Each structure stands twice: as C-alpha cells, then as structure tokens.
Amino acid sequence: MFPTAVDGIVLEKGKFPHNAITHENFDKPIALSEIKASVIEDGYANISEKDRDKFKDEVETKALFQLNQIIDNAKQIDAIQNDQLDNVKYTLHYCMTDVEVMMHCFEAFRKLILDRFKLDVYNFISIPSMSNTILHNEGCFKGCYNLSGPCLMFAREAIVGGRVMTRENKKWHFKSQNEVDIKALNNNSMYPAVQLHFTMQNGVYINALDVISLYPAAQCRIKGLTKGIPKRFTETIPKQATDYIVRVRVIDVKKRFTFPLQSIKNEMGCRIFTNEMIGQTIVLGKVALEDFQKFQHAEVEIIEGMYWDNGFNPQIKKTIHSLFYERNKLKKQKNPLQAVLKLVMNSSYGKLIQKPILKTKRFIRGEEQVRKYVLKNICKLIRRVTITPNISLFEERKSLSSYSSPAHLGVQILECQNES
The missing domain is CATH 3.30.1770 (TPR 1 domain of DNA polymerase)
Structure with a gap:
C-alpha cells in the first residue's frame, strides 16, 4: 500500500495461474503449456466470440508476458522442472509472500499513524472509527451530543446518500467517440476513462467530471458541527x-x-x-x-x-482544512503519509451515520458459566454454537435504547455534500 514507506522489502507484482488450478491437479505439477492455454483463455473472458480475431494478437502478447512473469518468479524458488510448475511449492511461496507484504505494509501504515496522530491502529477495527477519534482529539465534537x-x-x-441515476432515470445508448472498445479501456480511472471516450447517440458530449474531496469539502463549507x-x-x-x-x-x-x-x-x-x-x-x-x-x-x-x-462548533473546518493542505504538500513530496491523510478525511464522517448495532456475539468458557449465562440471558439469545465442550459462542440481541450516535451531524455533512 505504501511502497516508499516500507524498508527492507521490495514490493513486486506477483502472478498466479488461478484458472489453471483444479481440484484434480492442485497438488500435482502443471505443464507450462497448460498454464499458457489457461492464461490465453482468461484473456478472452470478456471478449465476444466475434471480436476474438480482432484482439488475438493483443491477448496472446499479454498472456505470454504473464506466463514469463510466472516462470521468472518460479525459477527464483526452483519451482520449475521439466517444463512443469511445482504447484504446491509455488502456491506456498505466493501465499507466504502475499501475507509478508501485507504485514510489512500494515506495520508501515501503523507507524505513520503513530508518528502523525499518536494513535495505535491496533485499538481500532475500522478507518472511520480511527478518523472519528482523530476529530474528537482535535476538539471537533466539543459541545456536540449523541x-x-x-x-x-x-x-x-x-x-x-448521493444520487445514483442517469438523466430522468432513463436508459441511454452510447457510442465511442474514438472507436475505442470498452474492453480495451484501462481499469484505472474507469469512470473518467469511459466519460472521456463516449458521446450520446444524439452527438451530445459527456463531460468528464472528476470532483475531488467531496466530503472534506462539505465539512469545510458548513458553519460547523451542531x-x-x-x-x-x-x-x-x-x-x-x-x-x-x-x-x-x-x-x-x-x-x-x-x-x-x-x-x-x-x-x-x-x-x-x-x-x-x-x-x-x-x-x-x-x-x-x-x-x-x-x-x-x-x-x-x-x-x-x-x-x-x-x-456550531467550527473546529472541524479548521481541522479538515489543515489536513487537506498538509496532504497536498505531502503528495507533492511523494510522501506516503498523504495516502493516510486522504483516508482520514474521506472516512471521517462515516462513523457519524453508522447504523445501530442490533446483534452481538460473546464467547463463554466453562460448563457452569455457560449454564448461568443461558439462564440469565435467555430472553435475548438468538442462537448458541458449541465450539468445544468447554466453550460456547452466543449470538444475542442488543437493546436499541442503549445505542447512540450523532446521526444529525452526519445529516449535516451529507446534505452539504449532495449540493456539490
């Protein structure tokens, strides 16, 4: 996630022949010719039968490139023998590397948060929860109530939420302005890419709009939190x-x-x-x-x-404004902390409109403790799963009256964002 923030590891793009693996061969060596055929077939997955010849060279070139990546990666761990891939060895290496990369990136992310906000991500289960704590520490909710x-x-x-619709809720037919097939468009910036290349049948050009920082902008535009x-x-x-x-x-x-x-x-x-x-x-x-x-x-x-x-408490305007310009500065410096600040700003309102939590799960250990727990909470229990003779998992209802949140503050931000 933050390659420049990770020391001691090179983040490389791994390749895995997913479609070549079956229930019959997952623990056996696979011929490279089978892998190549599978990669080629995968390349045709989203291309109609009539367009196959048109994209044949492109698909096969891409398939050969992917096959060579798999071979190069496999050779590094000695998983190629007699033009066959040692599937078990390669799979273990691929999965271990995947977990290792995620671990290093997560630790780098944790360090960035600790250094900038003095918070440990281990204390949070979601980015909105952490962002909410950051705003709380900044004094954005002083005087506000749940x-x-x-x-x-x-x-x-x-x-x-925002309007997700076409004009007048009708179906519209589009044609490519530059005769670029939709399948050939890069998946990066998918919506702007489609908008840039298409006009409606009546010749009206579709504007390519890429509005940035809608929620942070809304938080700056309001007078403050109620x-x-x-x-x-x-x-x-x-x-x-x-x-x-x-x-x-x-x-x-x-x-x-x-x-x-x-x-x-x-x-x-x-x-x-x-x-x-x-x-x-x-x-x-x-x-x-x-x-x-x-x-x-x-x-x-x-x-x-x-x-x-x-x-209103206007502190949120100052905090978001400060984070926005700090992020722009870091982005120009190619500092990975800019990605963290982007996450914080875009998710900071999410906790405000969180739905009530109506269920919870609880582990109870000990036969006698389980018996007492059932007698005491029988009216709110939904189900019980026996994990071991000594441990049970209970799912139970939570009282709606015990739940609270500043939903009205979320309404403020959402409505201002919808004006954009």
Whole structure:
C-alpha cells in the first residue's frame, strides 16, 4: 500500500495461474503449456466470440508476458522442472509472500499513524472509527451530543446518500467517440476513462467530471458541527433554530429537474429520485429543505421536527482544512503519509451515520458459566454454537435504547455534500 514507506522489502507484482488450478491437479505439477492455454483463455473472458480475431494478437502478447512473469518468479524458488510448475511449492511461496507484504505494509501504515496522530491502529477495527477519534482529539465534537431512542431514529430518516441515476432515470445508448472498445479501456480511472471516450447517440458530449474531496469539502463549507441537544417543534420551524431536521408533506413542486433533489423508496425498497413528490411525506435536514424550496420552488407543510439553537462548533473546518493542505504538500513530496491523510478525511464522517448495532456475539468458557449465562440471558439469545465442550459462542440481541450516535451531524455533512 505504501511502497516508499516500507524498508527492507521490495514490493513486486506477483502472478498466479488461478484458472489453471483444479481440484484434480492442485497438488500435482502443471505443464507450462497448460498454464499458457489457461492464461490465453482468461484473456478472452470478456471478449465476444466475434471480436476474438480482432484482439488475438493483443491477448496472446499479454498472456505470454504473464506466463514469463510466472516462470521468472518460479525459477527464483526452483519451482520449475521439466517444463512443469511445482504447484504446491509455488502456491506456498505466493501465499507466504502475499501475507509478508501485507504485514510489512500494515506495520508501515501503523507507524505513520503513530508518528502523525499518536494513535495505535491496533485499538481500532475500522478507518472511520480511527478518523472519528482523530476529530474528537482535535476538539471537533466539543459541545456536540449523541442522539438515542426516538430522536436517533428520526434523524436517521434524513440520511440520504448521493444520487445514483442517469438523466430522468432513463436508459441511454452510447457510442465511442474514438472507436475505442470498452474492453480495451484501462481499469484505472474507469469512470473518467469511459466519460472521456463516449458521446450520446444524439452527438451530445459527456463531460468528464472528476470532483475531488467531496466530503472534506462539505465539512469545510458548513458553519460547523451542531452544538447542544434537540428540542421538538410542530407546524412551524422556530426562528431561533440554527439547525433542524423536519418531517414535511410536499404540497407542490413547481420546477422539474432532470436530476431531482428529493427521493422516495419504491415497493422494492430502492431509492428513486423523482419530481413526483406531491403528497409524499419525507424527512429532511435544514440544507436539503432549503435547497428543495430554492431550486425546485417546492411548497411544503411542516408536520413536526426537532431543532437546535446553540450554534456550531467550527473546529472541524479548521481541522479538515489543515489536513487537506498538509496532504497536498505531502503528495507533492511523494510522501506516503498523504495516502493516510486522504483516508482520514474521506472516512471521517462515516462513523457519524453508522447504523445501530442490533446483534452481538460473546464467547463463554466453562460448563457452569455457560449454564448461568443461558439462564440469565435467555430472553435475548438468538442462537448458541458449541465450539468445544468447554466453550460456547452466543449470538444475542442488543437493546436499541442503549445505542447512540450523532446521526444529525452526519445529516449535516451529507446534505452539504449532495449540493456539490
């Protein structure tokens, strides 16, 4: 992951003949001719029958290159004999090298985090969790509160991700502007690559947009993270509210968009962004409601909601701004820490909108302890798996009322990001 940060190891691209391995030959030597045939066939996997001749030279050249890589790697460990690959020896070496490379990269990643943020990644199970701790240590959540119970469930109704749709939710047919076959496009930067090479049938050019740092940008654009605890309101949004989440009924939508701002879930549970919102009841945050009214000239009836009137903690703007420019500086220096800062910024909001954890697993050791645990927790147990006569694994329900999170802060960031 961070080649320049890893000392004492050369990170090389390994090659493994996956499709040549079967249940019958996995523990036997494999002829190099079989491996070559398998690699060639794999090269044709995404090419139609009629296009095979067109790409024959390209596929066979690539297959020969991959075969030579396998042979070179195998010769280094003496796994080639009589034009056959010692499959067991090569597989063990490949897997051990893979694990070794991951270990070195992880330790390098751990060192970068320790040096920059004084945090040990062994104390976290995810990047969002670590990023959340970094923001907490920076004072970004001072004065902010978690929500739980009905308030949390209400706030979660306002969590809506970005629009994933085509114009007007229709199917569109594209042609290659430069007659470049889709299969020949480099998988790196896949979406920009496709956008750069294609126009619609009516000749309209598709813009290649590569918007960077959407979530960090949103965190810098907001006034800050909402402080204080929520208060309930009905029918009218209080004038003193600095932030709110509200349930509304849509009365009218005067302006129609090809990419509408609001959405509903259909009978299959899929979110559909649509202009047909009249009569629908939806839950929105402050930014989403104001945008809906401003850009689509929507008229809504306020039903109920909760508001905050304690202002904002602006520290997140300073922290993200600082990390962004620090990352740009490190990127120019080709310092691997820049990749860490990118991870931290892009995942820092994730913990805010984490779904409630409704189940947990617990190991219990000892026959008597298992018996007592069952008697005490029988009402919340889902299942029990006996690992050994002395150890059992229990899956049990967690109380929803015990879960809390600052989901309203996630709504703030998501809605601001959706404006981009």
